[in-house]
Structures are given as structure tokens and as C-alpha cells.
Amino acid sequence: MALRGPGRRAVGEWGEGQAAAYLTALGWEVLQRNWRCSAGEVDLVARDPGGTVVLVEVKTRSGLGYGTPLEAITWAKQTKLRELAIHYRRSHAGVGRVRVDAIGVLRDGQSVRISHVRALS
């Protein structure tokens, strides 16, 4: 059964936590969770070891019935993420290079599978 309301949000927040832990393990610094602006929200803002600020979209799924998590990132969503990147640069002067990544978190029974795609075009 599809999750609704608080349960649904809880899965999303759990996934963002998993993604943040994964990035930290990679040696990235997580700057902020749920950065908001007038255009919308970014799930994670992190800085990779090269110093680039990365806006991360996290997609969480608790099964493959609707496809893999990353398949849920549509063309419209990618456009929105690019727009958010512009807003982020505008509100953080001197931030340097900014990039958009996507992380898919799949809860598959007991195990968690994370897939990370860098630099969405």
C-alpha cells in the first residue's frame, strides 16, 4: 500500500539521512538539509573534497514496484533543480562552483542500496 501523509514524509526524511551519512562517509561535508527559497527546496547541500558545492536531490523508494528511485527524476524535476542552483548562487555570493547531483536510496528488505549520479545535465 502506498504511504500517505506523515508516513510518506518519514520515509523521505529517513532516505535523506541515509544519503547524508553516505556523503559524509565519502568525505564530503554536509552544509545544510532542506535548503528553501522562493523557487522550492533542495534536499541536501554538501561540499565535495574538491570544494565544489553540490545540491543533492534525494529520492527514496521502499520497493521497485514503481521503478528505481532515480527513474523518478523527470525532465521537469531536472529543470527545477537547475533553477534552484541559480537561486542558490544568487543568495550565496562567492560560493564558487555549484553542481547538481542525485542520490537514490532503495530500501530493499533489510538492506539499503544507494546509487549516486553526479553532475546532472
Place this chain on the structure above:
Amino acid sequence: MSGQAHSVALVGVDGRIVDVEAAVGGGLPRTVLVGLPDASLYEARDRCRAAVVGSKLAWPDHLLTINLSPATLPKSGSHYDLAIIAAVWRSEGHVPPRLRERTVMLGEVGLGGRVRPVLGLLPALIAAAEAGFSAAIVPADQLREAALVKGVKLYGVGSLEEFQQVLRGAAGAQVPAGEKGATVATGRVPDFAEVIGQPEARWAMEVAAAGRHHISLSGPPGVGKTMLASRLPSILPPLSDREALEVSAVHSLAGMPVEGLVHTPPFADPHHGASAVAMIGGGSRVIRPGAISLAHRGVLFLDEAPEFSPKVLESLRTPLESGEVLIARSGMRARFPARFQLVLASNPCPCGNWGSTTQHCRCQPYTVRRYQERVSGPILDRIDIHQNLRQQHRSVSRLVELGECSASIADRVREARARQARRLRDTPWSTNAEVSGAGLRQLPLPAGMEMLDRALRRNQLTARGIDKVWRLAWSVADLSGRDRVSADHLATALAMRQEKGEAA
């Protein structure tokens, strides 16, 4: 990570090897197909993915880029599915990167994982064999068709599971040993025995068959023009293996089932409403063979010839000369073989009774002329025999014994062809109808040439007409078992030529 497999792109009957490459990674999960696919091929992307996932086999959940190269060649059709799936599996390491032999793969997949037959398998495999490929993975349903190509090892696959096993080294389905390259009989070909009466016309058909002359039959409705024409294939010599393969390749492209080599010459009788594309072949994206190519090495019968649109009839002129048709489109040029024997049937006028001794023609003289002129001079010029059929005498309807059967006529035709083959051994031609004017003059001269001179003087014959009579006379001589053309043969030929009073 990338993988590779091979397939064949067909343009007309000519095939080119296509490299199918798959690369995984570098973006959001998505499947991209590049390399000038058309709409029907672009759908392969979704079809392959759904079929593989549906068969509980692996499909990458990353960005997957599939490239068909050479990238400039427009590609079309559904037969790339197997090669695409193989390249994808190889890129993921699910199957070994190559088989022992250089292998092409041809086949369409269904959503349930079944491997379906494809159009043009035979010409594609011929092209692959010529390009040095020694093995092929083909749909199991089409193994018999594929087995007609010599020197290619076949793996038949009926489903994606079998396909994966073959890619891992299994043997796949094979052609049953006894059936390999077997000859299959066509359905019943009508027999000349059923034609009662019309001895002259029967003889004309025999001469036409012997020398492969184009023939025009003219006469009132119901005298048996169609009956005679449809029986011509039954007296033509059977096709050689090589010819039968050419014919099967075209039929495979047209989507006709090919089960084995058919040695009976094909017979195509397009309706007179046929468009130019239906006649010579064409189509905007995929170029398909037309009636003249389906009649390759056989008979093209145009019933009610004056009813065909002039444009369609004129389109026959080049193929009649060259024996093939070249169809050019913006992106490609397709070649189809079209070496056919033309049989025209027509009424002499719209009501059909012009020239009849028993019926009254109701047409205006002008209408009759217009009707007869609808088949243009250039086309008529290529026709050697003009045979008029007359309404038979009433007594014929009481005849009960059958005419001579096709088999015994075919024996004479075969002997005549053998005689031609011996005589034309060192020339580029094989039948009398093909020999050029200059070529005729290098053969022994016929006796009774003064007969032709006389006809020429009386304007009954043109210079070109003389060549035609000459060719016909050779066929008549061949049929009577002589190596020289006698005055009698020449007189017979002259009479056949002049059947249609004014034509020459």
C-alpha cells in the same frame, strides 16, 4: 563499460553490417538510442527493455546509450532487437563479450520474451556472409529460411532465455538435418492441358517461353488470355539454385514466408489499379519491392494492360532494359532485381469486339485508336510477339479431350533453352530475347533473308522490327531442334510479329 554486437541494415536487397554498441553509466537511468534510427527502430528501446525485464533478466538501471554505427546510414526496422540486447548484456558483463565465430544477430522480441520473425532475413544473411561473418543468431521460426544461405552457422533462438544461453555458448535450435536447403513445391500451378483450342496462341506461348520473349495477347473478353498467361510459369524451365535464392531474397523482403528454395518461376499479376510504387517498389522510409521485383526471374502479367495508368506502364521501361530497378530517396538508394518476362493482355477496344468476325463492335474508330494507344510505343517496342486471340468456333465447346499438358511443352522449351545456352556460350546473353542487334549478326545468317527485305520494302517492318523477327526466328528454330534458321522459321516469326497489323 561497453559491449558490442553486429546486425545488418538492409537497403533494397543490399545489406550493410551495423555495429551495435552499448555503454552504461554517466547519468540518470534512461535508455538512449542514437545512430539515425527511424520511428519503428526507436521503439526498439522500449520494446527491448520491457521484454528483458518481463523475462526476469537483467536490464541496467543507469544511463544506457545504444549506438548504431555507421551513424550516417538511416536505419529502420525491428530486427535489431537481438543485437541491441546482446550489446547491453555484454556491456554489463552478463554474457561473454564475444562468441567464437563472428556472428550477426537478427530478430525482433515480443514483450513476453518471445523472439519473432523479421522481414528480409535472407538478404541480410547473404550480405553478412559476403562481409565475412560465419555465424548468425536468428529467430527459431525462420531457421529454414536462414539455412538457404551456405557457409553460415546458425543458432536458432525462440525466446530471450534461449538467446542468453546461446550467448553463453549453448548451441541453440538447429535446422532438422533432412530439411536443410530443401526444395519446396509451390501450390498447384495451372496446367496447359486445361486450355482447349487456341492452338496458335498456345504455340505463341511456347515460343515466348523458349526465347524468353515478352508477349502481348489481344482478343475479345473470355477467349482465354488470362488462362494462357497464368500457365506460362508451368512451361518455363525451373530456376537454378542461384536464381531461386535471388527470388527468395526478394520475397523475404516483401514479407512472404520463405520455407525453402522455390524452383518454379514466380508469377505476379498486379491489378490494373496498381500505383507506380506498387509496381516498381518504393515507400517513404522503408523501401519495399514492387510487383516487378516479385516477378524477378518469372512472369509479370498485366491483365487489361490499357487500363493501367500510363505513368505506371512507363515506369516499366527502365527495368525492362536493365533487369533491375533503382529507387532513390533523399537518404538512400535501394536496388531490387527485376528481370521479368512481360505478358500483356488487352481487349482490342473498350467493348472488346473490334476485329471480330462474329460480333459487332460498338466503339467509335477514334475510341478504338485511343484505347490501343494507351500502351505506348516504347513499351510495345520491347514486345516481340503480338498474338491475336479470336473467338473460338462453336465446335470447340464440344471438345472433351484435353490439350497437351505443360510437362511435355516444358520438355521442348528446356531443349530449346539448352540449344540457346550452347550457341550463346561465349556471349553475355543466355536467351534469344536478350541478344543485341550486333550480336545477332555474328550468329549464322538465316535463310530467306529476301523475305525480310520484301517486308521492309513494303513498310511492313522497320529496321528494328527485323531484329525482332530475327530473334523470334531463332526461338522457332530452337524449338524445332535446328541449329540454323530456315526460311520457314523466318516466315513463322514474321507472321507472329505482324499479328498486330500496324505494329512493327
